[in-house]
Amino acid sequence: MPHPITRADDAALSEHTRRALIRDVLERIGDKWSVVVICQLGDTTRRFNELSRMSEPITKRMLSATLQGLERDGLVTRTVYDTKPPRVDYALTARGHSLLEVVRTLAGWAEDNASGILESRTAYDAR
């Protein structure tokens, strides 16, 4: 008898599901700009154009898309002030801050291993 496939494996995450989850996160922070924006945001709240300048050479289009993705995942808040000219503030949420920590770990690893990696690439490309 065919039974609902949707139910059986929610107790412990299947290996497949875990992967999908990790990939989700990696796709978020693995895109071209999310990490830059998260780092620029850091502890202080920033306005759109402020982030735009800090994150050069990002385009407005991509900054907008990136911020929307981060907001959707509950990593940043977006606050609109109904003034003229318009003003919109962005800031990390608690979840965003916790991600920032992880990203800093990653960044630290990147810095520590940068020269080694570059050497490896040169060697590899030479043969």
Add this chain to the structure above:
Amino acid sequence: MPHPITRADDAALSEHTRRALIRDVLERIGDKWSVVVICQLGDTTRRFNELSRMSEPITKRMLSATLQGLERDGLVTRTVYDTKPPRVDYALTARGHSLLEVVRTLAGWAEDNASGILESRTAYDAR
């Protein structure tokens, strides 16, 4: 006094350079399969088809490309045995292991925050 530019700034990396570096790393581990392969490799050395099966539904083409990228960055070693049929072993290098640690941190964060992120997305998409 003008001096060789190639040397001056390895003490402190420019902000721009740091970003490029971090993005390099994120592109490596942010692609579709690197993390999967790194995790499957773990502590033991594996053969090509072994990795292929473990990492399903990866294609050979992508496994090959992924492994080459990892090898280029000095994260895995590739050992060819001239037997028949051919046999090729892959294993993490020390650098690869250190990256594995970082990736596990990331994976931990992903698991811890998965349900929250999913909720945020649902809420966001509902408007």
Add this chain to the structure above:
DNA sequence: CGGAATCCTGTTTGATACTG
């Protein structure tokens, strides 16, 4: 067994122009 070569498609991104 362990790939490389080719073809083809959806997605991502950048440029540019426009708007409330």
Add this chain to the structure above:
DNA sequence: CAGTATCAAACAGGATTCCG
């Protein structure tokens, strides 16, 4: 100021086929 709309280029990744 803070975006959106549209288009085109670039690229990543899958399917398939072939090879030592």
